[in-house]
Amino acid sequence: MTQNNKLNSEQKKVIMLSSMGGMLEFYDFTIYGLFAVYFAGQFFPSHNSFISIIASYSIFVVGYIVRPLGGILFSHIGDELGRKRVLILTMVLMGIASLGMGILPTYAQIGIYAPALMLLFRVIQGLAIGGELPSMIVYVSESMPEKRGFAMGGVFSGTVAGLIPGMLINLAIVHNLSIEQINSFGWRIPFILGGFLCFVAYRVRKELHETNAFKHIKQHNGVPFIELLKNHFGKVIIGSGLTAIMATPIVLVIIFMPTYLAKIVKLNPVLISNAVLIASVVSVAAIYTMGLLAQKHNVFKLMRACLVGIVVAAAICYSLISIGGNLVLALTIFAIFQGFLVTLPPILLSYLFPANIRLTGVALSYNISFVIFGGVTPLFVTSMIERTGWVFLTPVLALVVTAVFAGWALWQSHKVINLATD
Numbered sequence: 001m002t003q004n005n006k007l008n009s010e011q012k013k014v015i016m017l018s019s020m021g022g023m024l025e026f027y028d029f030t031i032y033g034l035f036a037v038y039f040a041g042q043f044f045p046s047h048n049s050f051i052s053i054i055a056s057y058s059i060f061v062v063g064y065i066v067r068p069l070g071g072i073l074f075s076h077i078g079d080e081l082g083r084k085r086v087l088i089l090t091m092v093l094m095g096i097a098s099l100g101m102g103i104l105p106t107y108a109q110i111g112i113y114a115p116a117l118m119l120l121f122r123v124i125q126g127l128a129i130g131g132e133l134p135s136m137i138v139y140v141s142e143s144m145p146e147k148r149g150f151a152m153g154g155v156f157s158g159t160v161a162g163l164i165p166g167m168l169i170n171l172a173i174v175h176n177l178s179i180e181q182i183n184s185f186g187w188r189i190p191f192i193l194g195g196f197l198c199f200v201a202y203r204v205r206k207e208l209h210e211t212n213a214f215k216h217i218k219q220h221n222g223v224p225f226i227e228l229l230k231n232h233f234g235k236v237i238i239g240s241g242l243t244a245i246m247a248t249p250i251v252l253v254i255i256f257m258p259t260y261l262a263k264i265v266k267l268n269p270v271l272i273s274n275a276v277l278i279a280s281v282v283s284v285a286a287i288y289t290m291g292l293l294a295q296k297h298n299v300f301k302l303m304r305a306c307l308v309g310i311v312v313a314a315a316i317c318y319s320l321i322s323i324g325g326n327l328v329l330a331l332t333i334f335a336i337f338q339g340f341l342v343t344l345p346p347i348l349l350s351y352l353f354p355a356n357i358r359l360t361g362v363a364l365s366y367n368i369s370f371v372i373f374g375g376v377t378p379l380f381v382t383s384m385i386e387r388t389g390w391v392f393l394t395p396v397l398a399l400v401v402t403a404v405f406a407g408w409a410l411w412q413s414h415k416v417i418n419l420a421t422d
Contacts, residue, residue: 038179071360071366141350247369254335306344
């Protein structure tokens with residue numbers, strides 16, 4: 001990639017405004033994972049805590065399952081009418097969903113309507129993210145095609161930084177409220193706050209401009225989704241494999257980790273909050289650092305090294321947890337390589353498809369992968385642990401399977417991607 005190491009003021013603005021929306025969406029998805037342990041029993045009552053966790057994360061999975069539908073819908077809009085429109089519309093939907101979950105009555109108050117409405121808001125949220133994050137990848141890569149390392153490192157470090165306010169709010173609530181207060185109203189605070197922040201981001205994003213790559217598309221031949229399936233479906237499988245190694249690690253080390261450590265490993269909630277917060281900060285720093293490295297070094301070589309590193313890091317992490325070792329150290333080791341592998345796959349995705357179907361291709365690849373490797377991971381890990389008792393081995397096995405698929409995709413992508421061209 002180019003050695004140019006400077007961003008102009010317009011490019012910095014693009015990164016900042018693009019990542020603001022992604023940051024809020026990561027925030028919303030993060031707080032669901034963090035606070036599911038508190039509201040699971042209120043919306044999915046059961047005498048078995050495992051059943052309540054599985055039920056709450058089943059709704060979490062639904063948010064992932066509808067992502068491809070959101071990706072198809074919003075990528076069609078983005079490939080036909082422009083990337084900017086998608087980035088604005090998704091913010092409105094995210095605000096509605098987050099605010100709705102924050103004020104939703106419980107099962108004890110309105111019965112079956114409570115989980116049904118929770119499902120509805122998760123569907124809305126999943127549809128929005130299905131269009132938002134792929135649109136962000138395409139928008140920033142088209143806005144600065146010669147600086148994709150900087151672009152992806154900057155925009156995804158900003159996006160994943162949405163984990164940090166979620167962690168800080170969780171930490172503040174755990175420190176200042178009792179378990180009874182959190183169960184009663186404390187878990188609602190971050191959802192309501194997130195809803196209002198999404199509407200603020202909607203106003204700010206109106207300042208973005210359409211990309212030159214979209215403006216230069218002379219004509220749109222047919223429906224982008226049909227053209228993608230007809231002529232580029234093999235690339236969708238490759239793109240899904242590349243994205244898989246983003247999805248599984250971030251779910252394991254950030255989204256699902258608080259519930260895993262609290263309900264399955266039975267560790268102290270305050271210790272968990274502190275450790276996951278530090279891991280999130282490390283992850284953001286790693287994402288940005290890899291963006292700098294990717295701008296100067298071969299992306300394929302970097303990703304091969306990181307695929308090996310993430311498996312080793314996960315094995316060390318769960319080994320330390322199993323022997324009661326330093327939790328901060330365990331999660332930090334995992335978070336370093338997890339952060340590295342947030343930056344690299346989107347760079348390769350941005351090269352994979354031609355401009356006229358680029359957003360559709362990126363969206364379908366990204367969302368299919370997050371359904372399978374992101375949404376299902378908490379259910380797989382929880383269910384397998386309940387069946388086998390492999391508390392510490394199961395997450396590592398899930399990651400190994402993901403890394404093998406990603407390795408195959410990386411090998412295939414080398415055949416179809418030329419990093420010297422757009």
